[in-house]
Amino acid sequence: MGPVIRWFARTRVIGELPEGPIVVAPNHLTEIDSLVLCASLPRRLTFVAKNEYFARGGAGAWLYGNLCRLTGQIPISRDGAESAEAALNAAAGILRSGGVWAIYPEGTRSPDGRLFRGRTGAMRVALGKPCSVVPVGIVGTRSVNRPGRRGWRRGVVEIRIGSPIDLTEWTARTPDPQAWRAATDQLMSAIQRLTGQEYVDRYPTAAERVIRDAA
Template sequence: MFYWFLKWIALGPLLRVVFRPQAVGADHVPLEGPAILASNHLSYADWLFMPLTLSRRVTFVAKAEYFTTPGIKGWFQRQFFSGSGQVPIDRSGASAAEGALSAAKRILAEGELFGIYPEGTRSHDGKLYRGKTGVARLALESGVPVIPVAVVGTDVVAPPGKKFGRLVQPVVRFGKPLDFSRYEGMENDRYILRSITDEIMYEIMRLSGQEYVDQYAARAKEEQKKAAEQAAGETDEQKKAS
């Protein structure tokens, strides 16, 4: 908690002055009690700007490597991520999803806000991709509301593949809380989980204005990579032939 406080008195004011992030609908986020903040994911900067527009701490899960790097650099990195609302999770194994779910339920049980990116990875082209059903399962097992969130402009501040872009004003839009208590006890029904997830993604799409693609982002990235490699190979063959 001490380092979270340091983040707000040091990093927070700097980001506010430089980028002037704007919040819309922040009153939809409860002043106390647990809630899931389900957001789109355009940039690695999303987890900085979204919590910055709220008075409450928002906790995310982050890869364990951020917390295990040795040396002085590792110490500062560990303090920064811990203080800015991150908890470590080993995402390399088959049980990564279960570990993330357990961590999320623990945070919500403590009455905190938990942030999640249903797409599972950053969008590589600015489009909104199909959500994974972990967010629906978490909502049903924890019994807390889901607040859809759209972060706009962070892909300009920090574009994919780059550390820095252009100076723009990010906008964070919070939607009305979604209550899924009508599905209580149905967390093992995959059709219910998909229906809940699609409802959440629709609200995120409505808030963000992004084009929706009914495909997982990770698969879309892989297909784009293969297409680029194939195109590069064909170009090399053409050069050799000429």
């Protein structure tokens, strides 16, 4: 699928990923963000994917669920911090092996193109481990995969790779939910500088997600 995705997205990558274990943390605008990232970045990315992709019915969902399995994606429950523990432990294993774990800190696609408050899962895993946390800004995927319009259109997508977040201030405080929160807020600020999105200091509401999914 790589050549097809690159033909539609005409992706430009600005910046480079460091070596060693990395947490790649991008903003999340459209359903094709993961495909564009995986087709454009030089290292293999492993995402967590919501359980529904693996379990829901229908031919399209079956195909997407199998794609997730074949590419080594990790199912995660979004019902609460405790239910996500197994997936976060698996993500920690990716980092221990020197790999790249990719996670959208917002936890879901933006309902309206703005950048919403980040969830702390990335920092729960990263703090206290010898890894880099790299903010990534995705710009332009909404022109390729526009909400409310069927099919893809050609566009220009930029993947802007930022400098790794300096975690020194919080590393000694793990496990500490306040440290997770502060480090996550720093990460979201770095992503916002890369994308120029308007920042909203709250999570998307259920109503906003319903309107997004209906579109």
